[in-house]
Amino acid sequence: xxxxxxxxxxxxxxxxxxxxxxxxxxxxxxxxxxxxxxxxxxxxxxxxxxxxxxxxxxxxxxxxxxxxxxxxxxxxxxxxxxxxxxxxxxxxxxxxxxxxxxxxxxxxxxxxxxxxxxxxx
Amino acid sequence: xxxxxxxxxxxxxxxxxxxxxxxxxxxxxxxxxxxxxxxxxxxxxxxxxxxxxxxxxxxxxxxxxxxxxxxxxxxxxxxxxxxxxxxxxxxxxxxxxxxxxxxxxxxxxxxx
Numbered sequence: 001x002x003x004x005x006x007x008x009x010x011x012x013x014x015x016x017x018x019x020x021x022x023x024x025x026x027x028x029x030x031x032x033x034x035x036x037x038x039x040x041x042x043x044x045x046x047x048x049x050x051x052x053x054x055x056x057x058x059x060x061x062x063x064x065x066x067x068x069x070x071x072x073x074x075x076x077x078x079x080x081x082x083x084x085x086x087x088x089x090x091x092x093x094x095x096x097x098x099x100x101x102x103x104x105x106x107x108x109x110x111x112x113x114x115x116x117x118x119x120x121x
Numbered sequence: 122x123x124x125x126x127x128x129x130x131x132x133x134x135x136x137x138x139x140x141x142x143x144x145x146x147x148x149x150x151x152x153x154x155x156x157x158x159x160x161x162x163x164x165x166x167x168x169x170x171x172x173x174x175x176x177x178x179x180x181x182x183x184x185x186x187x188x189x190x191x192x193x194x195x196x197x198x199x200x201x202x203x204x205x206x207x208x209x210x211x212x213x214x215x216x217x218x219x220x221x222x223x224x225x226x227x228x229x230x231x232x233x
Contacts, residue, residue, distance in 0.1 A: 004164070031218065042125065042210060042223030043165075058219065090164050096218050109155060110218060112164030 002026050004113035006091050012119045013081040021076040021116050023091030031094045032074040033058070033110065034066065036087040043090065049074055050096075081120045089116045124148045125213050127224035135232055140198040142227050144211035147192065151213035151222075156185060156196050159208045159226070168209070169196070201231045 007022045025032065030051050035043040045058030049068040063085055065077040074093075078085060092110040126145045134140045142156075152173040157165035171178040171185045171194070178185050184197045198205055208226040 033219070040130075040225055042123075042212075042225045044223075045219065045221070048219045056219075092164070094218055108218060109167040109170060112157075112166065114162065114164050 004091055004093055004111050006089075006113035006116050008116060009114070010117045012121060013078075014121060015081060015083065017081050018077070018079050019081070019118075021078075021089055021091075021118075023074045023076065023113060024072050025074075025091075025093040025111070026072065027093060027095070027111065028071060029093035029095045029111075030071070031096045031110075032068065033092040033094075034064070034074070034076045035090045035092065036060065036085075037090065037115075038087050046076065046089075078118075083120050085118065086120045087118060089118060123225075124151075124222045125211060125224040127209075127211060127227050129227050130225070131228040131230070133230045133232060134201050136203055137200045140196075140201045140205065140229055140231065142196040142198075142209050142211075142229065144194045144196075144224055145192060146194075146213050146222075148213070148215065148222070149192070150215040152216065153214040154185070154187060154194050155212045155214070155221075156183075157210045157212065158205075159210065165210055198229075201229075203231045203233050205229060206231050 004025045033048045034046040037043045044060045047066040049055045091113040094110045096108040155170040156168040158168045159165040169183045187194045208228050210226045211224045214221045
């Protein structure tokens with residue numbers, strides 16, 4: 001099991017360029033997520049998916065797009081790169097049950113990829 | 122709007138002693154809490170969690186305590202080892218992992 005893999009590890013973009021960050025998981029997880037981590041800050045959710053063909057916005061979706069055509073892959077697209085998108089991007093997956101467990105909170109957890117460090121100049 | 126705060130950016134302890142990492146939250150709807158550990162150039166890895174129906178959860182050297190009235194949780198590592206040196210994030214969820222909010226992290230250094 002490779003777990004969650006992300007490519008590329010590093011990338012420098014010019015303002016206005018576009019790129020796709022790749023994420024693949026081999027654990028047959030239903031849920032996948034994209035987070036960004038800015039210096040001195042916690043992770044913030046960009047987009048998530050609960051299964052192939054289903055995606056939804058997280059806390060900070062502006063400037064990004066996602067798609068989920070297969071269970072394994074969840075690419076993140078930046079269309080017009082801006083300096084504010086300079087960050088470290090983490091993809092994650094989990095086998096979350098939809099909604100709460102009967103009578104209790106969700107007890108699943110996430111598995112993270114190694115991250116992509118993106119700089120926009 | 123930081124709903125989860127880790128007020129200590131760094132912590133240094135001697136090998137063999139106890140490490141205590143703290144986390145405060147503001148949203149009373151949070152009912153599931155997690156700690157993640159992160160080494161440089163790697164993604165966070167899950168360490169331990171606790172549901173709001175408990176006030177303590179142990180896993181080997183790691184124990185998480187939850188004080189709901191104070192909206193405070195802490196991670197105790199006993200005994201601390203040099204391999205524990207990493208950044209520790211606490212996270213809180215209000216019912217689903219997609220609602221999760223993370224703290225900014227505390228860098229723990231365990232000195233031999």
